[in-house]
Amino acid sequence: MNNIQKDLRLLPTYFKKIAFSLIGVSVLFLVLSITKLLPIEKELVKLITKNTILISLLLLAITSNKTEDELTHKNRLKAFAGAFIFGVVFTIVSSISNYLFPEFVSSSNTGITYVLIQMFIIYFISIYTMKKSDREK
Amino acid sequence: MKNRLKIERAIKDLTQEALANEIGVSRQTINSIEKNRYIPSTILALKLSKVFEKSIHDLFELENDD
Numbered sequence: 001m002n003n004i005q006k007d008l009r010l011l012p013t014y015f016k017k018i019a020f021s022l023i024g025v026s027v028l029f030l031v032l033s034i035t036k037l038l039p040i041e042k043e044l045v046k047l048i049t050k051n052t053i054l055i056s057l058l059l060l061a062i063t064s065n066k067t068e069d070e071l072t073h074k075n076r077l078k079a080f081a082g083a084f085i086f087g088v089v090f091t092i093v094s095s096i097s098n099y100l101f102p103e104f105v106s107s108s109n110t111g112i113t114y115v116l117i118q119m120f121i122i123y124f125i126s127i128y129t130m131k132k133s134d135r136e137k
Numbered sequence: 138m139k140n141r142l143k144i145e146r147a148i149k150d151l152t153q154e155a156l157a158n159e160i161g162v163s164r165q166t167i168n169s170i171e172k173n174r175y176i177p178s179t180i181l182a183l184k185l186s187k188v189f190e191k192s193i194h195d196l197f198e199l200e201n202d203d
Contacts, residue, residue, distance in 0.1 A: 069162040070178050071169055134165035134174070 008073065010064035019059035026052035050113050057120040071134065079126035083119040090115055139198045143171045145189045160184040 026049050032038040033045040065072055098105045146156055146167075153167045162181065169175035177185070186193045 067157075067163040069166050070181060071163065071166040071175055074175070131165065134169050136168075 008076065009062075010068065011059065011062055013064055013066060015059050015063040019056040019063065022052055022056040022059070026056070054113060054116060057117065061120060061123055075127060075130040075134075078130065079123045082126045083123040086122045087115055087119040090118060138173070138176055138203055139200055140170060140173070141196055141198075142167070142185065145191065145196065146171075149189065156188065159188055 029038070029052075030045065030049050033040050033042075146153070151159075153164045153171075157164045157167045160181065161184075166175065166177075166181075170177055182193050182197060186196055189196065
């Protein structure tokens with residue numbers, strides 16, 4: 001474990017495999033319940049899938065890369081900040097729009113899980129974009 | 138901040154990958170430093186100066202807007 005891993009308290013690289021396995025298991029669980037091969041209550045399936053995907057995304061976000069150095073450290077912090085700002089802006093805008101247009105409020109695009117998943121997506125896109133621009137010779 | 142990393146690397150005939158491996162960073166980090174997109178930490182600058190056997194002042198130079 002290098003200093004950067006210690007500074008950011010990142011998990012070892014093998015946690016990426018655990019995260020992808022969790023995503024795989026949750027997708028399999030979802031498919032089995034949709035095809036009625038697994039007789040489970042719909043709400044319970046939703047709850048388990050949502051939480052498993054959130055845990056997987058968190059694991060992916062806080063797991064160190066093979067080469068973790070000060071540039072990846074800086075990129076991580078920038079991406080976290082971007083995702084956090086997005087989360088705050090999204091929450092404010094959605095609460096205002098829900099107040100102004102209550103007839104358009106849908107249960108699928110509200111709630112903390114939805115915001116968190118979008119924040120993770122913003123985080124991963126930012127990391128990918130920065131990595132790509134750093135790679136360009 | 139200007140730097141002579143690319144020139145020194147060429148003199149030593151090192152690839153970005155080889156230099157990165159030598160100081161324990163990714164190739165992207167070396168590339169970003171050479172492109173002036175990233176200013177390395179003191180630790181990294183000292184590691185680079187050790188590899189090239191040059192002082193930090195020989196490798197990095199402040200510009201007016203720094």
